[in-house]
Amino acid sequence: MDIDDILREVDPASHGIPLETRDLQALTRLWVAERSAPELLNWPADGLFERVNSKIKSQIEKIEDMTGDMDPKTNFALIVIQTELERYKFLVRSYLRTRIAKIDKHTLHYLSTEELRQRLSPTELAYATRHQALLHNHYLSSFLSSFPQRLQNLNDTAGNVSMIDSPDLDTAVFVRLLREKDVFGRGTDSDTILPAANGDVLIMRWSSAKALVENGDAELV
Amino acid sequence: MSYYDVDAILTDGEKVPCRFELDVPYLGHLDNSNGLKPGTRLNLPLWLAEMFALASAGEDSKPPLTLTLPPCLSEQVLAALKADPRAVPLRDQSAYFYGVAVRMLDLFDERELSAILRTTFVVRAADVGLHARKAEESGLGGQGEEFLRGLDEWERRLFRRGHEGVKWAKEWTDNVKKS
Amino acid sequence: MYGDLGIKLVQHAKRTQNLAHLPPYQAELVRAVTREVRDLNKDVDDLLEPFQGSFDPAEDQAVAYTLLVNHISMRRNKRCLLAYHRTRTDKLEELVWNGADVIDLSGQQVRDGGASGSKGVASGDGSTSSLSPQEEDYVRQYGDLLAAYKGQWTDIDLTGSLEPPRDLFIDVRVLKDAGEIQTEYGAITLTKNSQFYVRQGDVERLIAQGYLQKLS
Numbered sequence: 225m226d227i228d229d230i231l232r233e234v235d236p237a238s239h240g241i242p243l244e245t246r247d248l249q250a251l252t253r254l255w256v257a258e259r260s261a262p263e264l265l266n267w268p269a270d271g272l273f274e275r276v277n278s279k280i281k282s283q284i285e286k287i288e289d290m291t292g293d294m295d296p297k298t299n300f301a302l303i304v305i306q307t308e309l310e311r312y313k314f315l316v317r318s319y320l321r322t323r324i325a326k327i328d329k330h331t332l333h334y335l336s337t338e339e340l341r342q343r344l345s346p347t348e349l350a351y352a353t354r355h356q357a358l359l360h361n362h363y364l365s366s367f368l369s370s371f372p373q374r375l376q377n378l379n380d381t382a383g384n385v386s387m388i389d390s391p392d393l394d395t396a397v398f399v400r401l402l403r404e405k406d407v408f409g410r411g412t413d414s415d416t417i418l419p420a421a422n423g424d425v426l427i428m429r430w431s432s433a434k435a436l437v438e439n440g441d442a443e444l445v
Numbered sequence: 446m447s448y449y450d451v452d453a454i455l456t457d458g459e460k461v462p463c464r465f466e467l468d469v470p471y472l473g474h475l476d477n478s479n480g481l482k483p484g485t486r487l488n489l490p491l492w493l494a495e496m497f498a499l500a501s502a503g504e505d506s507k508p509p510l511t512l513t514l515p516p517c518l519s520e521q522v523l524a525a526l527k528a529d530p531r532a533v534p535l536r537d538q539s540a541y542f543y544g545v546a547v548r549m550l551d552l553f554d555e556r557e558l559s560a561i562l563r564t565t566f567v568v569r570a571a572d573v574g575l576h577a578r579k580a581e582e583s584g585l586g587g588q589g590e591e592f593l594r595g596l597d598e599w600e601r602r603l604f605r606r607g608h609e610g611v612k613w614a615k616e617w618t619d620n621v622k623k624s
Numbered sequence: 625m626y627g628d629l630g631i632k633l634v635q636h637a638k639r640t641q642n643l644a645h646l647p648p649y650q651a652e653l654v655r656a657v658t659r660e661v662r663d664l665n666k667d668v669d670d671l672l673e674p675f676q677g678s679f680d681p682a683e684d685q686a687v688a689y690t691l692l693v694n695h696i697s698m699r700r701n702k703r704c705l706l707a708y709h710r711t712r713t714d715k716l717e718e719l720v721w722n723g724a725d726v727i728d729l730s731g732q733q734v735r736d737g738g739a740s741g742s743k744g745v746a747s748g749d750g751s752t753s754s755l756s757p758q759e760e761d762y763v764r765q766y767g768d769l770l771a772a773y774k775g776q777w778t779d780i781d782l783t784g785s786l787e788p789p790r791d792l793f794i795d796v797r798v799l800k801d802a803g804e805i806q807t808e809y810g811a812i813t814l815t816k817n818s819q820f821y822v823r824q825g826d827v828e829r830l831i832a833q834g835y836l837q838k839l840s
Contacts, residue, residue: 280779303792310789310825317780318788324773328717351773358769359713362762367658367705372665375702383699384495389447449710451637454703458631471671471690475625490627496696497689509689 247275248312253443255319260444261437262395262430264326264334267345276316283309323348326391331356332379333390393431399442400425407442408432452598456544460488461515463497466508491548498552514549514558517542523561530565531572534595542597566599573600577607626664626697629657630704637711646715649756654705661701664694716755716763720770721783723833726755726763785828794824795839802835 241249250272258265283305290302327334327344331352334340341349360378368376380387401407401424409416409428420426425445426433436442447453465487470480476487489497489510498512516522517538525533535542546562549555573596576589596604633653640647671687671694672679681688753760774782802814807826814820814835830836 277777277779284779306823307789307792310792313780313784313825314789316777317782317784318786320777320780320782321786347773347776351769354769355766358762358765359710362713362758363706363709365761366709366756366758367654368702370658371661371702372698375661375698378706385448385453385703387448389449448703449707451634451641451707451711454634454707455631455638457700458627458634467685467689469686469689471667471686472693475693490631492700493627493693493696496692500689500692509685 243275244279247272247279251276251315251319255315255322257437257444258319258322260397262397263391263393264323264343266343267323267348273316273345276312280309280312280316283312324351327352328355330389330391331359332388336379336388393434394429396427397430397433398425398427398445399433399436400445401436401442403441405436405441407436452541452544456541456548456598457492458490459515459539459541459545460490461494461545461549462513463487463489463494463510464513465510467510469509491545495548495552512552514553514555515539515545518546518549518558523558526561526565530568531592533565534591535569535597535600536595538597540598543599544597569596569600570603573604574607577604578611580608626660626693627700627704629653629660630701633657633708634704637708640711640715646712646719646754648754649712649759650708651756654708657701657705661698664698664701668694712759713762713766716759717766720763720767723783723829725767726760781825781828783829783832784825785832789824792823793821794827795819795821796827796831796836797839798835799837800835802830805830 250268254265254268254272287302287305287309290298290305327348334344335352335356344352363378364376378387401420401422403422405420407418407420407426407428409418409426409432418426426442433442433444437444463486465481465485466483468481468483473480475481475489476485478485481487494510494512497510498508500509522533522538539545543562543566546558550559550562572592576593579589593604633650636647636650636653668691671690679687755763796819798814798816798818798820801816804811804813805826807823812820812822814830819839827836831838
């Protein structure tokens, strides 16, 4: 099993499918998008992770119940469930780690406005806040505390380089169109408008793709 | 540009030739003298030179110093690049050749310089990509090795990315074949 | 010239990025760059003192430009120091994610010193650790923070493998004695050079820590 198997299962038409399956699809989509986008995307607000977490818990319990039963039939089912469980765990782990890596890289940026803070889950927000405090403390105790007071900040934006690093929104991403659309893309020398059909895959700057993705006209791949 | 980026900081530390236009007695430490006099020539790192060139104390006062293009962007280097971009070891000019050049282009409106650099980057990048693909199998021939030694930091990063990309793609296809 | 020492620190940072281990903390250099900032700040105060808070840059350009140079130089040194420390904390955090703790990390220099002769001397202040005391604190605190974050996701094992799972069971060879581990198929005693067919999820940490080798 690998990523392709997981992706193949993700069918955009998801009506009439049990919630559990839809959750797995949603999780897979979130994971793909998060890994492709150069900036942190919104944490899902619909309780997806609470459901995923309790699903994982119940799977683990089921496995514990079944272990010890030496019936070959149970044993086979056990392997299937375990394989599915590993896959679930991998998706969640990889998704969370991708997010943490982005948050660590541009912590102050994501903490700088209310709009950006809302992209983080409560746990991530607590982690980011504490991490930044630890870093500032570390700098202070290593050298910064003997600086003049006005030079001790880590968030000065004056001067020619802002101290708050932010992600490069012009990073190239691949998107798949979900409906027919004239796609506008900014370029270095000139901008383009490209008529694209449903299913077309384009490479473009995230700054140009973002609105398409947010409106559901396209998805990150 | 990123505040914590080590390469950006090192690029900023590259020196450019400047000529002082003012009498500043307190700044002798910049060239180990008793003070800077009008007409003093000295090499200053970009981070300092740039601020100076853009600053002026009063509205009608002239900038305290004038900048000139650094030796890595001299007429000779540019002429050589025009002749054959691949034949110039950029690293010998500056490890941060393009980084410095981009900063200079922010300060000077030099259309021709910009055009030459652009061609240089595109032509060389194609070769960098070629070497990145081949590095795995054939080892590097004498000439290829010489070319790679002369890459500046941007090009090195490009080479590394290209090389890793080829390696990962190969690992992936091998895995697919196995399973 | 002011700023030259800062560059040296950043060159250390650049080298550190390409190393697997953490080279010794440049305590002496950090002190020197910090001192430069204090000296520059004193110069600023001395220069401004005669004006009693009523300095007009247009009146005295020589002083104005000197102040500018000093300010920019202080900011430059600050950037160099921060980039140096940040490069190291990035590396330390990576090691913590990989399961190292502060004892492993501060012990590292001793082992390195033993392997390559006189390297331990380079740390400047006679300590055997390649970490500064502040860095050791940082590793401890970051380790706590990570543990707290991981605690929210107990069933996932956040520090587990980031390779997509392929095989539920794998062959492993034991490289170092690791004692007994519990799996859902019972206990296994891992003695050096023995081989096992085990569930990958049960032994990932041991592979990452170098106790086991995955056989393909």
